[in-house]
Amino acid sequence: MHSRQPPTRTGTLSRFQRRIRDMRRVKGARHVTQLVVGGIIVVAAVRHQLEQATGAASVDALCPFGALETLLTWATTGNFVTKIHPSNLVLGIGLLVGTLLVGNAFCGWICPFGAVQDALSWVRRKLHLPTVVVPRRLDAALRWGRFGVLALVIFMSYTTAKLWFAGYDPYVTLFGLHWLFGAESGDYWIALLILGLVAAASLVIDRFWCRYLCPLGAALSVVGRFSLLRIRRAPSACTDCTLCDRPCPVGIEPSKARPFVSADCIGCMDCVATCPVRGALTVGVRVPLGLPDRAGQGDPTGTGRREPARSGREK
Ligand code: SF4
Numbered sequence: 001m002h003s004r005q006p007p008t009r010t011g012t013l014s015r016f017q018r019r020i021r022d023m024r025r026v027k028g029a030r031h032v033t034q035l036v037v038g039g040i041i042v043v044a045a046v047r048h049q050l051e052q053a054t055g056a057a058s059v060d061a062l063c064p065f066g067a068l069e070t071l072l073t074w075a076t077t078g079n080f081v082t083k084i085h086p087s088n089l090v091l092g093i094g095l096l097v098g099t100l101l102v103g104n105a106f107c108g109w110i111c112p113f114g115a116v117q118d119a120l121s122w123v124r125r126k127l128h129l130p131t132v133v134v135p136r137r138l139d140a141a142l143r144w145g146r147f148g149v150l151a152l153v154i155f156m157s158y159t160t161a162k163l164w165f166a167g168y169d170p171y172v173t174l175f176g177l178h179w180l181f182g183a184e185s186g187d188y189w190i191a192l193l194i195l196g197l198v199a200a201a202s203l204v205i206d207r208f209w210c211r212y213l214c215p216l217g218a219a220l221s222v223v224g225r226f227s228l229l230r231i232r233r234a235p236s237a238c239t240d241c242t243l244c245d246r247p248c249p250v251g252i253e254p255s256k257a258r259p260f261v262s263a264d265c266i267g268c269m270d271c272v273a274t275c276p277v278r279g280a281l282t283v284g285v286r287v288p289l290g291l292p293d294r295a296g297q298g299d300p301t302g303t304g305r306r307e308p309a310r311s312g313r314e315k
């Protein structure tokens, strides 16, 4: 005699409930990762402040951007700019390889300053503060600001042979903890002012620093264009409901991806978890490698247009 099996927990969930559960899981995993990395950075910063005589690593040494800041100086003189540590190079190369493989997940999952901006967005939602929506054209223009900052940082690092940006970088200002343990120099107020302005802007605009000013984000958005994996939309499955656009923290519209989302994507996966249509948004291998293009079935041209229905007589 067969005993009747109780329905599985998953089986009792509606499609909507499963989608909410998936969204929470993805967000939870990302926030745990961000918290762990942020904790490591804070512990390193405190150690550096308390044990400077022992040479404990600073937050500068734990930033992969240092590899880029010293690249031009190293290529032309064979030397590094001051304060650059071998760890910068190791992290920089690791980030380059990681971005080529899986896209720019560093900004969404690892960067502690990205986590701070996510926290500010959370505060805004909890306090019911207004959200500033930047018009599309202005948003597209402002994104070039990252490349302006990147060019300035590389130029100044090269001409001064110093880690010039460390004096203004809001990541270093916040996590360096000089505001807690004592400022280094008289013009530290400039760094605090920049941090305050960026934090205020990030309170009303999701990921303001990442979208418009971060020089590392600029470099990663270029490298990300060549990434092996990227989120892609299958136009044959997509219903154009635009639900996936709402959670995107960097203002990308995955519903308009043709077929891959922009290289500005930070890999948070919120859009994939939000999409109610199975197979409409997936993490796909980019076609130029000649590998199977499963997610793009129905979109053989890669233009994002739906493939016209075949008549019954077509073979
Ligand atoms: S496109 Fe999707 S994965 Fe990329 S940042 Fe936006 S919501 Fe996150």
Ligand code: SF4
Pocket (backbone or CB within 6 Å): 233, 237, 238, 239, 240, 241, 242, 243, 244, 245, 254, 255, 274, 275, 276, 277, 280, 281
């Ligand atoms: S990808 Fe999914 S959520 Fe986005 S528009 Fe298409 S069906 Fe809607």
